Amino acid sequence: MKRVYFILLLAVAATTAATAGKPIQTNDVWRHPGAERTNCRRNVCIPDIEGYRTLKCDFHVHTCFTDAQVYPAGRVNEAWNDGLDVIAITDHFEIRKNKGMETADMNLPYEIAAARGREIGMLVISGGEITRHKPFGHINALFLKDANRFPRDRTPENEQAALDEAFAQEAYIFWNHPGWPDDSCTLYPMHERLLREGKIHGVEIFNSKEHYPRVLQWYEQMGFSMLANSDIHYMSGQQYPDGVLRPMTLVFAREYTVESVREALFAGRLVALYDNTLAGAEKYIRALVGExxxxxxxxxxxxxxxxxxxxxxxxxxxxxxxxxxxxxxxxxxxxxxxxxxxxxxxxxxxxxxxxxxxxxxx
Ligand SMILES: [Zn+2]
Ligand SMILES: [Zn+2]
Structure with a gap:
């Protein structure tokens, strides 16, 4: 009961945020926009390079439809506050911890977030996280056509079926937090094969607050893309208080559209940024430093x-x-x-x- 109430509260909070742009200025009520953060966006200055627009992206975001706390529209508001340009909603296909969400349509969190994105002019990408124990681990798939086609039960037997579904939907696929949850990074034969074959396109070098230096060694051997994402489950304001930049993947896109983000990701035009560290290809880092x-x-x-x-x-x-x-x-x-x-x-x-x-x- 408590959970349901909490989720309802989040929904109300999201609705309030949606109407917060309207100024209220009557003789009875004067609004102080500066007294709350809803309408304030942090200006994160990272230059454009080589004729591309530098988009600040978080490709790993969870909502209350899985095991996280925030309503999808709230995730979009938070990301806008934090100065991001793009987020991907990547709820676990197999985990529905919050009461009332067990049988929810898997595409719904994305649809709610995308609608809020359209309202405030922010790009939202559909995605999901395939969640298994190691060695398979957690793998994100972006630009999904239908999240409901992924298996919803969590067994090693359907790992390949989940991956095949991501291939079938021509998703952009990356391996999440290779050092979690056992504090060790092992490049299992399965990941090595998929990375070498180009079927997994990237690996998170940074997730939440963790950095995986071994990813750099693998990157030198295989040249995949490195990403930095928040994997946020709690509120952004708690996790990244004022002054702390969210981890982000910088994407060098032709335009501010989902199709351009997709094109740039598949072309490998990205650099990971976390805690003031840039990780990626020299060509793009040289350009960022130069600009x-x-x-x-x-x-x-x-x-x-x-x-x-x-x-x-x-x-x-x-x-x-x-x-x-x-x-x-x-x-x-x-x-x-x-x-x-x-x-x-x-x-x-x-x-x-x-x-x-x-x-x-x-
Ligand atoms: Zn995960
Ligand atoms: Zn996650």
Missing amino acids: SLAVRVIDARKGTIELCNKSDIEYSIRYGDYMYPVAIYGHQTVRLNIPKGTRVTFVNCVLGYEKYFETELW
């Missing part, structure tokens, strides 16, 4: 330069004999002595296992 940082030479003879960071990503660089990294905070300019032609290592830009992006600033 984020402006270099101004103050004294060429002494090597004095100013580095202006126009982005929200805090870059961290090391150069010369200097032992500690220097932080280039978001939206700040730092003056440094870095002689012309010096190799600079960006220790927050990861290209492989203990392999960092290096460049000359001028």
